[in-house]
Amino acid sequence: MLEQTMSNVKVVEGSEAVALAVKGCRPEVISAYPISPQTHIVEWLARMMANGEMDTEYVRVESEFSAASVISGSSAAGSRSYTASSSQGLLLMTEVLYCSAGMRLPFVITGVNRALSAPITIQIDHQDTISLRDSGVIQFYVESSQEVYDTHIAAFKIAEDPQILLPVMVCMDGWILTHSYERINFIEQEKIDSFLPPFRPANFLDVNNPKAWGSYSEENVLMEFKYSVQQAMQYGKKRITEIFAELARITGRDHGGLIEAYRTEDAEVILLAMGSVVGTIKEAVDELRSIGKKVGLVKIRCYRPFPHEDIWEAIKAAKVVAVMDANFSMGSEGALGMDLKSKLCGMRDTPLVFDFIAGLGGREINVKTVRRIVEKAEEMLNKGLPLSESYWVDLNPEILP
């Protein structure tokens, strides 16, 4: 155990925990738009700056599109850069994020998960950040405010790794994490500084070494540019695991690697999920284990790159995997379900995979919901029924057209 003093333990709002993590990472440029929607994160940062606690350029822009563009420019100029957004705001950043990943511009974004219009809502699901999964942005999903604090500190180091150089998005559920108060262990500034040295990229916009960035490409090079992002993603799996482990040694807190396998040994039914719902699932797993059911959980921490090797190790002995997707690809199924099935396809003796759509637009998921999902998965397994369509949990047929 590392020694803990009162001074580095405090009960704070989830948004403040993120802001304190960002402050600890000493970004040179922050840019943000305050709405569409936003959270307290950027207000906490503004307050820290107003009080002289942070020395950062804060560019207050007219849209999320510009927020992402500002930090793309500052990253290219060699400054550690950060923004936060949510829901529609993340979609408005989409074009910028694809481009910055392609140009290998590292920065960190907090993606606060909320549903997308229409209908308009302020409630939670993962549709917003899932919609960015193909962009070349590395995505982490977190269970708690402690994990979101620690993951942000790792995120800058991962983004800025010379062999990665990609935007990193730390995804956290709105309200449940951003607006709730949790006891957080903070890392001393000296420890952050030695873990995360200043950003000094080999290439930046430099009048002494002028280079052209963002050139026009043709069919002779575009595929190689795209493949190099995939190479960075593949390399990232190993490097992310190392960086998480390095941080765990400093903090004494191990949240896992690319995934966390929870009570999966000898499990027949394994739930696969990500985000704050994982805490509820762990409770359900404990309950089910206490009555003799062989149930486990795989929590995905790193969604892009997709850690299918680690997932396979955790699920290969199970009979069925019940995937819980807080998103849906209209006309198909949930993204996690698709990802897992595509990786298992062609392998032998794989568990069955059932895709459950749960929690869209803030629909409550409690321990009972999880138990019903497990029961449904067992029922279909026993009947030998394949589930070709996603199963929408707690859908109310009475209000359907």
Add this chain to the structure above:
Amino acid sequence: MNGERGANKEALFVSGHRACHGCGLALAVRHILKATGPDVIVVTPTGCLETFSSPYGYSPWRVPWIHHLFENAPAVASGIAAALSAQKRNNVRVVVIGGDGSTFDIGFGALSGMLERGDDVLYICTDNGAYMNTGGQRSGATPTYSSTTTHPVGRKSMGKPQLKKDLPAIVADHGTPYVATASVAYLKDLRKKVEKAMTYHGPRYIQIDTPCPSGWGFSSELALEIGRLGVNCGLVPLFEMENGSLTRVRKIRKKLQVTEYLKAQSRFKHLLQEDGSEYLKELQEIADQNIAKYALITSS
């Protein structure tokens, strides 16, 4: 490339790029950089300049140059300016060189934000009056009654019926300390304006008329001549606004009729046919209003 020869020796934008023959924009860029000197980072949105100056593996730019997207050059520039400030690289300035489509239309929101914040960026719009990189589509900068591929002349159309957006005035109304218009037909004047803009801090805006042989429909050796006709008929007024006040204009010594300018370009050729006279009259009125508004002619 003959980068070290002749005119290229000192240039920061050298030959070997892929601009069309007689391109006003390419000429403008070389003279802009002559005036800024080497300690600048140039941001270019998607458009003609990006396409002809950046085929991967080749670059005519001898200053650091970045292209990101079509509609975000002002925000990218703001980010670079913020980084330079954070890093205390105070000798380096940021210059955007973007086309009228990006500036007047799709990137206008980002431009307005950059101006309102007062970021230290010199924004130069090279205005050829349409989306020329893609074959000449209508933009907010397209002049009245010009024919474009998205608002062509036809039995029921005389081309763009609306006025050109008065962007210099809109920029000036943001409280921008230095706003100017220039033309590649007057290169010394252009360089002077860029030089003056570099003495200011905060946002600055220069709009440069860059005749486009392929888009406007004239022979490539005539680019500067067409530019001069535009200025001297009053359709392209050249002026400077400092801290909101008109401080200098380029006087017209010998006023030309707008027909002299219009008849030299195929984008306006429909106006010179029989049924064009009332439209010509309207364009002459626009030119006369410019002459009065900016006092382009000294009354003796």
